[in-house]
Every structure is written in C-alpha cells, then in structure tokens.
Amino acid sequence: MGVNIRGRSFLTLLDYTPEEINYLLDLAGEFKRMKQSGTQHRWLTGKQVVLLFEKTSTRTRCAFEVAARDLGMGVTFLDSGSSQMGRKESLADTAKVLGRMYDGIEYRGFQQSVVEDLARFSGVPVWNGLTDDFHPTQMLADMMTAREEFGDLRGRKLTFFGDARNNVANSLMVACAKLGMRFCACGPKELMPAENLVKKCRAVAAETGGALEFTEDTARGAGDCDIVYTDIWLSMGEPDELWEKRIRLLLPYQVNKERMAMAKPTAIFLHCLPSFHDRGTTIGESIYEKFGLDAMEVTDDVFLGKQARQFQEAENRMHTIKAVMYATLK
Numbered sequence: 001m002g003v004n005i006r007g008r009s010f011l012t013l014l015d016y017t018p019e020e021i022n023y024l025l026d027l028a029g030e031f032k033r034m035k036q037s038g039t040q041h042r043w044l045t046g047k048q049v050v051l052l053f054e055k056t057s058t059r060t061r062c063a064f065e066v067a068a069r070d071l072g073m074g075v076t077f078l079d080s081g082s083s084q085m086g087r088k089e090s091l092a093d094t095a096k097v098l099g100r101m102y103d104g105i106e107y108r109g110f111q112q113s114v115v116e117d118l119a120r121f122s123g124v125p126v127w128n129g130l131t132d133d134f135h136p137t138q139m140l141a142d143m144m145t146a147r148e149e150f151g152d153l154r155g156r157k158l159t160f161f162g163d164a165r166n167n168v169a170n171s172l173m174v175a176c177a178k179l180g181m182r183f184c185a186c187g188p189k190e191l192m193p194a195e196n197l198v199k200k201c202r203a204v205a206a207e208t209g210g211a212l213e214f215t216e217d218t219a220r221g222a223g224d225c226d227i228v229y230t231d232i233w234l235s236m237g238e239p240d241e242l243w244e245k246r247i248r249l250l251l252p253y254q255v256n257k258e259r260m261a262m263a264k265p266t267a268i269f270l271h272c273l274p275s276f277h278d279r280g281t282t283i284g285e286s287i288y289e290k291f292g293l294d295a296m297e298v299t300d301d302v303f304l305g306k307q308a309r310q311f312q313e314a315e316n317r318m319h320t321i322k323a324v325m326y327a328t329l330k
C-alpha cells in the first residue's frame with residue numbers, strides 16, 4: 001500500500017517512518033519541478049491555515065506562506081503580540097478555537113509540549129515550525145538538498161559542528177538515523193545531545209543501518225564527511241549573557257577552510273540559516289566589537305565557497321513544507 005499521512009501532525013521526525021520521510025522528499029521534488037516549470041497546483045483551494053510564531057522567522061514563515069498560497073489556501077499569520085494565546089486564553093482553548101476555523105496550524109515557539117498540546121486539542125494537523133527541541137521541517141529541506149547532490153543518502157556521513165544539543169542538531173540526529181546515514185556530533189562534551197534522545201536514535205539506526213558518533217576531535221568529525229553542517233552558537237530564547245561562554249566553547253569547532261579541507265573533496269556545506277559569517281548584522285558587529293571575531297560558526301570563505309549549498313537549502317524549505325501541508329491536508 002502507498003504512503004498515506006492525511007490528517008497527521010508533523011511534530012518530530014521520530015513519529016515518521018523512513019518510507020514516509022522519503023515519500024515527502026519525493027513529493028517535494030515534484031513540487032519543485034512544477035514551480036520551476038510554472039505549473040499551477042492549487043490543489044487545496046478553499047482550505048485555510050494559521051501560522052503561529054512566538055519566535056522570529058524569515059525562511060519558515062515565508063516558506064509556509066508561499067507554499068500555502070501556491071496550493072490555493074488562505075493564510076493567517078499571528079505573532080506572540082497579536083493573539084490572546086497564553087496570556088488571556090489557555091493553549092487548550094486557543095487550539096479548540098483555531099481547530100474550528102482552520103484546516104491546519106503551524107507553530108513556532110519554545111517547549112515541544114506546546115506543539116504537542118496544540119495537535120491534541122485542535123483536532124487538525126499541526127506542523128512544528130521549530131521548538132527548543134526540534135526543527136523537523138528544516139530536516140526535510142536539508143535532506144532534499146543532500147539528495148539533490150548525492151542521490152541515495154544511505155551510508156553518507158553528516159557532521160554537525162557546534163552546539164550539538166540544539167533543536168537543529170537533535171533533529172539532524174533523528175533524520176540521519178531514520179535515513180540510514182552516519183551522524184556525527186562534533187563539539188564540546190557539555191553541548192552534546194541528551195542521552196534519552198541518543199538512545200531513541202540508536203534504536204532507529206539499528207533498524208536502518210545508520211550510525212551515530214560523538215566526538216570532541218575536529219579531525220575525526222570532519223574525516224570522511226559528505227555533509228558539513230553548522231548552526232548559530234546561541235539559539236533563539238537563550239540569554240545574550242551566554243555569548244562569551246559559547247564563543248569560548250565553540251570557536252574550536254568553527255567551520256573554516258581548514259576544517260572543510262579535512263572532509264571529502266566532494267563534501268557540501270549546509271547551514272539552516274540565519275548565519276553569523278560576517279559583520280553584516282547588528283549582532284555580528286557587536287560580537288566583533290566585544291570579542292574581535294569577524295565570523296562565528298562559519299567563515300565567510302566557506303559560506304561563499306564552491307561547496308556551500310545553504311541558499312539551495314533555504315529554497316527547499318518552501319518545496320518541502322508544501323509537501324508536508326499537501327500530504328497531511330489533501
């Protein structure tokens with residue numbers, strides 16, 4: 001029987017089988033081809049979705065909005081200042097109201113339990129647009145980009161350099177385990193993924209032929225690597241006071257020319273974005289003034305180099321999110 005995920009929420013890739021994930025990646029590829037050839041596909045005309053953002057966003061919001069409109073749907077955007085949710089109305093009540101007006105709900109915010117509760121109380125598909133724990137729609141774009149480069153991903157090694165217990169690293173570990181890839185977290189011991197998630201991913205990897213590795217040694221992390229991945233060192237919701245400590249801990253894991261040279265010559269560089277690769281942001285400039293660094297998690301030469309695929313990856317957010325909304329709402 002074919003894959004059918006109609007009516008399901010998309011909260012973490014842990015809930016999805018490798019077949020379902022590959023189905024979404026194939027579907028995203030079809031949507032990308034249709035977009036490129038200018039083929040209209042307003043297959044969900046008449047449906048309505050709401051996007052709830054308690055943290056800021058460029059890619060995720062725009063990807064959901066464009067994808068929803070391409071599918072013919074109406075879209076409402078609500079940020080934390082413009083709804084009653086949480087302050088004047090409980091999450092459960094909000095979810096029940098939204099579930100009566102909308103066919104699907106996107107949520108970006110803090111605790112994973114919020115997105116789970118939204119799904120439980122709304123009765124409609126809920127899509128996780130990033131929580132403190134996971135960023136599953138990002139994973140589909142990342143894996144789509146890697147597949148465009150390498151084809152079958154089984155056995156490919158992806159190394160995440162940096163804060164390996166953040167939402168993106170957690171999700172990469174899950175995604176790699178699900179797709180039979182070799183995941184390596186390369187960073188300081190105190191920023192490694194939580195043991196309970198590692199345990200779940202090890203069990204998945206045992207089924208798929210994937211593997212997990214954790215190392216503080218950058219040569220080991222970069223060696224034999226197909227996909228070099230990094231993310232900012234301080235995630236949304238973490239206090240600015242942590243910058244100094246994070247810089248001290250993570251500067252040895254910066255992705256730079258030397259590190260890329262240790263990976264396979266065919267390796268690609270991915271980054272979920274946004275990135276501090278230069279002084280072109282207010283935060284980047286203030287870090288330069290305080291610490292004398294003109295780049296953080298990745299240097300400008302790598303970011304602008306031939307192996308970099310982060311903008312292709314950003315575009316793929318839209319095609320993959322379209323696949324998730326279509327497959328769960330059709």
Ligand code: CP
Pocket residue numbers: 056057058059060061130138272273274
């Ligand atoms: N990668 C990503 O989620 O980007 P935004 O924060 O801009 O949505």
Ligand code: NVA
Pocket residue numbers: 130166167168231232234235236272273274
């Ligand atoms: N780890 C980052 C990802 C941004 C897309 C954050 O949570 O801020």
